[in-house]
Amino acid sequence: MENYKKYDKLNYYLALFFSGIVYPFINLLLALVLKRLIDSGIARNVYELENAIFVCLLVCIFLAAAVFTSELTKNRFVNNFSKKYRRHIFNEIIASDLNEFSNNSTGDFLATMTNTVSTIEEKYIKSFFSIVSNSSLLLFSIIGMFMINWQLSIPVLIVSLVPIIVMSLLGGKMQAKQNLALTQQNAYVSKVKDAFSGFLVIKSFNIEKQISKEFQNGNDKRADSEFSLSELNNISGSISNFSGYLVFLVAYGLGMFMVINGNTSIGGVTAIVQLVNFIVMPLSKLGLEMNNKKAGLAASKTLNQLLEKVHNPVKDNSNYLKLNRFENEIKLTNVSFSYPQHDEAEKTVLSNINLQIEKGKKYALVGMSGSGKTTLLKLLMRYYKLTKDGNISIDSVNINNINLSSLYKLINIVQQDVYIFDNSLAYNIMLGKSFTDKELNYAINKAGLRKLVDGNSKGVDLNVGENGKALSGGQKQRISIARALIRKTPILLMDEATSSLDQKNTTAIENAILEIKDLTSIVVTHKLNPNLLQKYDAIIFMKDGTITEEGSYEELMKQKGDLYNLCSLTMIN
Ligand SMILES: Nc1ncnc2c1ncn2[C@@H]1O[C@H](COP(=O)(O)OP(=O)(O)O)[C@@H](O)[C@H]1O
Ligand SMILES: [Mg+2]
Structure with a gap:
């Protein structure tokens, strides 16, 4: 009691x-x-x-x-x-x-x-x-x-x-x-x-x-x-x-x-x-x-x-390490994962993933639906803790030992589903934190929200209604991109963040993110556009919870493996 x-x-x-x-x-x-x-x-x-x-x-x-x-x-x-x-x-x-x-x-x-x-x-x-x-x-x-x-x-x-x-x-x-x-x-x-x-x-x-x-x-x-x-x-x-x-x-x-x-x-x-x-x-x-x-x-x-x-017994307490900067690399070693299941037998979603993400480089994460892309990003965000073997570290520090709020100052994610609060456009981008007008405008421009802001009489004070009723799916996604960009975290994850946008707008946003110098990004995309894919430092291809290919667009196309097959498949469609 x-x-x-x-x-x-x-x-x-x-x-x-x-x-x-x-x-x-x-x-x-x-x-x-x-x-x-x-x-x-x-x-x-x-x-x-x-x-x-x-x-x-x-x-x-x-x-x-x-x-x-x-x-x-x-x-x-x-x-x-x-x-x-x-x-x-x-x-x-x-x-x-x-x-x-x-x-x-x-x-x-x-x-x-x-x-x-x-x-x-x-x-x-x-x-x-x-x-x-x-x-x-x-x-x-x-x-x-x-x-x-x-x-x-x-x-x-x-x-x-x-x-x-x-x-x-x-x-x-x-x-x-x-x-x-x-x-x-x-x-x-x-x-x-x-x-x-x-x-x-x-x-x-x-x-x-x-x-x-x-x-x-x-x-x-x-x-x-x-x-x-x-x-x-x-x-x-x-x-x-x-x-x-x-x-x-x-x-x-x-x-x-x-x-x-x-x-x-x-x-x-x-x-x-x-x-x-x-x-x-x-x-x-x-x-x-x-x-x-x-x-x-x-x-x-x-x-x-x-x-x-x-109640989470390992609440994020101040005993955990604070990591203030991202200097070198994110490293995944032998990462395997299954979702905590209450009833049935566990299903392995990721198995034996080894990956090195270098500072400042841009990665595209590609693969069929269900191959584990979202799960991989969620593990990087520590939404789930690794239950099986393996280890994820940022600059050699195990992410399990990093204070969560300091982790989220380094790494941010734009998800496919966006939750929009019943408040103004500006609130939905800044989420209660204060930013300068300059910072706000930077995020609005990069995320392609300029037209929405200038096109209404209230500007950034526009009320978007309950769960963004007044917005299109694409506009919601842009808000969530602006949310991430205004925070200027050194690492940005994007999980099909442009799925509601057409090819032209997707290209514009992906290009805007590719242009940000020093930003380390992992972008999950299912729109396989050769012009865009060429701009990434590396493409990581996932299949059934494992990484099957990794390399530049040219390398992988020459290899005629999974990426090549998937590209030719989507071309036909
Ligand atoms: N919360 C969850 N609980 C249990 N299984 C899940 C959960 N989320 C995803 N999965 C399963 O994990 C596998 C990989 O899913 P996901 O990472 O979302 O793939 P992708 O993003 O590549 O489509 C799928 O088989 C999916 O059914
Ligand atoms: Mg997914």
Whole structure:
């Protein structure tokens, strides 16, 4: 269980003090002055009565002030907790390893950030304070009752124990139902999110009916699990209610017998009944709050399990080496790789790759789809760690030992799929970092975005909409190229980054990148244009996870091997 008080210690302890000590103590005082008030009234002592009324009024004022202060400090704690806890969870998720992140559905994370966290706030935190204040109210009231008349207090207390016993019997069942309800709720959110994100697919493939059916299925399960939980809550609530009434009956009935026998005064019975209120009410609340707390605990467990799943034990910490410059070469030695698979047998995606990438040279990576090009680039980005043999190093430093943020200052990738944020064009290029206008314009020109920028009245402030709705596929790719170029990393990887552009624009962009002096680049391309291929220092040809050929365009064409065959194939097409 996480230590929640650390999120705002001051208000946590203040709330505990006011709700756990000050309020129950004043509440006990009220019963005692009430006894004095009634007994002096029955004794017809006006002076005493006036005195008692005045003291009673004072106590009431203090009581109200104590309730106000305990609520205030509690709400302040909840407020600060909510801010900091959600930030903490968000940061944990966002810091997670890419591989672990993609093993979970985005819907799960979304549900965690909404429902699960709300449950912890609403159920766990609030019920915690309620449990504390109600149990001390209970304790103080019991002490008060025994001070007034212990013979009457004992039978009253015994009857009030009934709901506690019932709750402890139902507790386990309740937690199981709560877990189920939460799981169903999260599954429901995932389904809805999926349906709305995949709206276009649903429409184009006419699968509204199936999707609607799946939704209804998840929706029914969610509602039914909620219902079955509320049923259990209802049963335990009713039993608590009944025993509550029973306690009153015992207190009044027995109390009146004792008055007749002269064992206590009417003021004494009234004070005990007043205090019994603060035993019955807290007891029934305690039962409910215990269940709430269990629900909160279940949510907290779910959340921690998810965090554990994404938690990367080898987080990028400052113990790792910082590499500030790229001087010589990237070297891959005997690199083999398979994707971490959860169910089936592993499939080797790369096997025994040996490659040397020299500083300032331009490489084209060519091969059929599925040959492992993207995987190779991902390994260079350390999106995945090498699981089998082999080693990748930059200037003789194993990339596993390089601090990730320093690695990404050296190396950058432009991928085929581009994520565009719902923000301006400039934001999407700079991504929250500050660059000069000169740098921004350099990137815009090189990536071929000049026409888009100049062609609209807002310029770089143009809002591109949710996931770049307002842009074409080609424009999105240009943005992602600009993103990489503005950062001026010495190594640039491009993975079919121009697949949405036509031949002319592809050539323009590839030429622009070939022109950047000192830039080391590896460009995956499937548009085999001889004029362009000739400009690369080397072409690396991949087939079934291995490198089969490496050399200049002329050399490989003369060799009449894989590249030659692939080129002649695409020429025919
Ligand atoms: N995340 C993944 N999990 C499991 N297998 C994958 C994953 N990504 C790619 N693969 C598999 O790895 C092989 C190489 O894929 P990839 O590197 O994308 O090839 P290319 O980029 O050359 O088309 C393919 O057989 C593909 O099915
Ligand atoms: Mg690929």
